[in-house]
Amino acid sequence: MVYRLLNLFIIFMMSVLIAFAFNMFLLPQKILSGGITGIAMIFGLVTPFNTGSIIFLLNIPIIIIGYLRLGKQFILYSLFSVVVTSLSLQVIPLRGISDDPILSAVFGGVIVGAATGLIFRSGASTGGFDIIGMVLTRKRELPLGILIFAMNAIVVFISGFVFDWDLALYTMISIYATGKVVDTVHTRHIKLTLMIISKQGEKVKKKLLSNLVRGITVLDGEGAYTSERRNVLITVISRYELAHVKRMIREADPHAFVNITQTVDVLGYFRRD
Incomplete structure (x- = not known):
């Protein structure tokens, strides 16, 4: 319950921060919008349909896909984020902090990226292409920020023909900064290999297996200097799990030697959620 309330608090604060970055x-x-909003703006200009109605209609299949592939809680958290952001945009005054469009694009993009990454880490999204990106990264280990940037870039490139190329290029700077910061904060796609050398190998193994959904390979080892027997445990985890795993290892064997390396790729079954 406390963990859920903490996640909701983080989602709330970061959604307000996103609104702050947009309005400030x-x-x-006049930085252009990518994603679903950008697509709706383009259709709104070239068709007689209302842009707001198009945004709503385009989000319906995305929400359905997200519900089916990511779960009810994820979608409810995401809708909460969207509502908070929308309301905050109405409350926070529209007042530019800087008159320089490049500075505004960079700092706005960085703030949005940091807030979005923390929303992702709390089990939600900001809607639109973020949900599509989360679905795709469940199937393939792709950097979420770069994936969202690529999808948004296509929309912004098209909008450059419809609106203004200078604004489109400023928008590209902003969403690139957002994507890079998202990948700095949201690191689920990063995998780590742990080699744990311990005298308490059985105790460490039971501790990890009871708290993780990860496979562990156990090898017999021997200290070259002391000739003492050791257990060598090898496992692969996501970057998110590292702090939790380190804490469990310390609890099971404070004297364990742990080598942590970043994994380039994983073949075979690896639980990705």
Whole structure:
């Protein structure tokens, strides 16, 4: 219960921060919108349909896909984030902090990226292409920020023909900064290999197996200097799990030697959620 309330608090604060970045950095400089909003703006200009109605219609299949592939809680958290952001955009005054469009694009993008990454880490999204990105990264180990940047870049590139190329290029700077910061904060795609050398190998193994959904390979080892027997445990985890795993290892064997290396790729079954 406490963990869920903490996640909701983080989602709430970061959604407000996203609205702050839009009203203080991006919108005053007329930075164009990517994602579903950008697509709706383009259709709204070339068709007689209302942009708001198009946004709603385009989000329906995305929400359905997200519900089926990511779960009810994820979608509810995401809707909470969208509602908080929308309301905050109405409350926070539209006032530019800087008159420089490049500075506004960079700082706005960095703030949005940091807030979005923390929302992802709390089990939610900001809607639209973020949900599509989360679904795709469940199947393949792709950097989420770069994936979202690529999808948004296509929309912004098209909008450059419809609106203004200078604004489109400023928008590209902003969403690139957002994507890079998202990948700095949201690190689920990063995998780590742990080699744990311990006299208490059985105790460490039981501790990890009872708290993780990860396979562990146990080898017999021998200290070259002391000739003492050791257990060598090898496992692969996500970057998110590292702090938790280190704490469990210390609890099971404070004297364990642990070598942690970043994994380039994983073949075979590896639980990705």
